[in-house]
Each structure stands twice: as structure tokens, then as C-alpha cells.
Amino acid sequence: MERDLDITVFGATGFVGRLIAAELLAQAPQGTTIALAGRDRDRLRDLAGGLGRPEVPLLVADAFDPASLSEMARRSRVVVSVVGPYTKYGMATAGACAQHGTHYVDLNGEVLFARDMIDAYDQAARASGASLVTACGFDSVPSDLGVLLAADACAAAGGGELLGTTMHLRSFSGGMSGGTIDALRTQIDASRHGVRTPGRSSSDPYALSPDRDAEPEPRGRRNSFVWLESSADTREFAAPFFMARYNEQVVRRSNALLGWRYGRGFRYREMHDTGRGLPGLAKGVGIAAALPAFVASLATPGLRHVADRVLPSPGEGPSERSRERGHFTMEVHADTTSGRRVVATVADQRDPGYQGTAVMIGEAALALAHDEGLATGVTTPAVALGQPYAQRLRARGFTLDAKVH
Known part of the structure; x- marks a missing residue:
């Protein structure tokens, strides 16, 4: 499938989303395409300008609009989901990624959401080749x-x-x-x-x-x-x-x-x-x-x-x-x-919970975008990314x- 975006930050205009967007735009290797996604194009445009990157791609997507989520997943190699609480807003995004073989990382710390995500999408993600990696921040x-x-x-x-x-x-x-x-x-x-x-x-x-x-x-x-x-x-x-x-x-x-x-x-x-x-x-x-x-x-x-x-x-x-x-x-x-x-x-x-978490989830997304994933399905940082991920974090000062x- 042709994908024009390496990593899309969904929920980029939120408090944590802004930190993650800034982290990725500053640290991604040259040639890596980072996109910002959310419900409001004007807010996305303001964010891109405030980060000094007005040229970055912007996607309008809504957690309750399956068509927009499907389009985002279809175009992206990795979706970073920071639209929470995940129990309210997260399932459809994970499902779109599982369907389209798109890698996914989130900051989920909600055990019942994680259990529902495993039950609903683990098999589909394995079949499509997607790694859905939960808990990619200080949790856990x-x-x-x-x-x-x-x-x-x-x-x-x-x-x-x-x-x-x-x-x-x-x-x-x-x-x-x-x-x-x-x-x-x-x-x-x-x-x-x-x-x-x-x-x-x-x-x-x-x-x-x-x-x-x-x-x-x-x-x-x-x-x-x-x-x-x-x-x-x-x-x-x-x-x-x-x-x-x-x-x-x-x-x-x-x-x-x-x-x-x-x-x-x-x-x-x-x-x-x-x-x-x-x-x-x-x-x-x-x-x-x-x-x-x-x-x-x-x-x-x-x-x-x-x-x-x-x-x-x-x-x-x-x-x-x-x-x-x-x-x-x-x-x-x-x-x-x-x-x-x-x-x-x-x-x-x-x-x-903030700068450190932005580095943790950012490096996880970059690892998946550059084919360093070790497992598919609904998985965990240790299983999906393992020792190479630890080395990435060491290189960032951890x-x-x-x-x-």
C-alpha cells in the first residue's frame, strides 16, 4: 500500500500531543514525513506555525468519524494516538490501524481499554502485519x-x-x-x-x-x-x-x-x-x-x-x-x-510524564517507522521493540x- 506519511500524531493540539509533535519534528531523521492530525484544521495550522514548521501535512480526523480514521491509517506508516481517555475515544483509531496494517503507539494506562483492544483487534493486527503498541510512555x-x-x-x-x-x-x-x-x-x-x-x-x-x-x-x-x-x-x-x-x-x-x-x-x-x-x-x-x-x-x-x-x-x-x-x-x-x-x-x-514520555513514544514511533518492530498484534514495548528500543533511549540520554x- 502506498503511504505518503511516515508518522501521524493524532491529537497533536492537546497538551501532550504538542510536546510529542515538537519532539518528533525536532528529532526525526531527514526525509521522515511527520503529519499532525486532529479535529480542527485551524488549530492544527496554528500549531504547525508555532512549531516553526508550517509546511507539515495536516489531517482532519475525528475519533467518531470512521472514514477520517481509515484515511489517516491508510496514509500513515505509524499513528501516534494521544486522543484520550482511550476508553472514550481510542477504540476506533486502533481498529483502523489494525485493518490497514498501520503500526500504532499510544500512552494508554487504562487496563479495561487495553483488554478490549486485545480482544477486538489482536488477531486482525497480526493478520495485517500491524504492531499496536500500548503504554509507550512513563506508563509503562x-x-x-x-x-x-x-x-x-x-x-x-x-x-x-x-x-x-x-x-x-x-x-x-x-x-x-x-x-x-x-x-x-x-x-x-x-x-x-x-x-x-x-x-x-x-x-x-x-x-x-x-x-x-x-x-x-x-x-x-x-x-x-x-x-x-x-x-x-x-x-x-x-x-x-x-x-x-x-x-x-x-x-x-x-x-x-x-x-x-x-x-x-x-x-x-x-x-x-x-x-x-x-x-x-x-x-x-x-x-x-x-x-x-x-x-x-x-x-x-x-x-x-x-x-x-x-x-x-x-x-x-x-x-x-x-x-x-x-x-x-x-x-x-x-x-x-x-x-x-x-x-x-x-x-x-x-x-x-511529559518531556520524558515525548521521547519514549517518539522513539517508539520512529523505530516502527523504520521497520525495527519485533512483533505484531496488540503488544507491549518490551515485546514489540525490545533491546533495540532500549538502545534508542540510551542514545537520547536515558x-x-x-x-x-
């Missing part, structure tokens, strides 16, 4: 690649397979946009009021598995949740990590899609380290109390109305000054079948390494 690239690096380093050193594995968020600074909060609202509503079946449950740790009955833990098990503990890995207090549930489900899907390459005895969880002594304990208690309260404020109708008045609205996000202070460091600590220990580190000195002890 650092977790997914960190475990892949740990498993591969362990295997290369003769250390066997991974057993109990924990990702520690060691340091973090970053903001939250109105779009992220709106996605959380939508996910809460979908979990409360959506269709519930044994294969469609946001609380199942293997909710995204390609074969739930082949997983090592039985149906009915719920996600583990860290409240507050003292970690033996880092000797610090640890609190819940707000992105743990979805990241854990993505990592477990990667293990299954890779033929349980990490190990049949692989168990995975995530936590947020808060430090040692009384300051670490106090911070841990604060996070452990704040996260459930925040979710409850969005899940309770009366409280949601109050929260909506103070939280950022869709299209709003942290200031440039706030983003400039962003950074993150994650460590994956794993026991192995040989008795050795492996520690993988993923870190970056950019705001994880730290990604693993050591076996």
Missing part, C-alpha cells in the same frame, strides 16, 4: 524495559530465570495533566459500571494475559498492593506507587507473549521508596494515605464535584518551569533460580542497564 516503558533488561542480563550471565521481582521508584519529580486525571476518572467509571466478566477485570494481576488459564496464579486472585513496608532490597520504607497496578499487568503480559521468558516462577510488584528513618516513615505514611483519598475523591459523586474544581482540566498541564525540574530513577530488584541477584536501573533527567550479583 520504564517498568517493561527494566524487567526485560534484568531477565536478559540474568540469562546472559547464566543466572537462570527471574523469581520474585520488585520495581522500586527510587526518586521522582513530575507533574500531572488534566488529561491524565480525566483518564483516571474514566477508568474508575468503567470499573464501577462497565461489563464485568472473568476475563475483564481491572483487579486481576493477569488481566492482560493472552492466556489467563496458563498463568501461574489462579483466577480470582487480586492485585497485590503495597501499603507501607520496609524493603529488604533498598533498606528504605516503601509506599504504594500510583502507577503500579497497570504497569504490573503490562509486564506480566510481556512475560507471557515472550513465552514466559522471564520465568514461570516470575512474580512482579512495584513500590515507591520514601527513605529511611522517621522522615522516610512520615513520607511513606503520607503517600499511603493520600493515594486512596485521591482515588476516593474521584470515585465519589459528591467529592468528585469538589475535586474537579481544583484539579487541572483536560488540555491543561504543568508549567514549563515545573517540567524542567522533572526526573525519575527506577530500580528492578530480582531473585533468580540460580540464587544470584539482578538489579536493573532505568532513569532520566526529564519530566517523566540510563538503562542491568547488573547480576
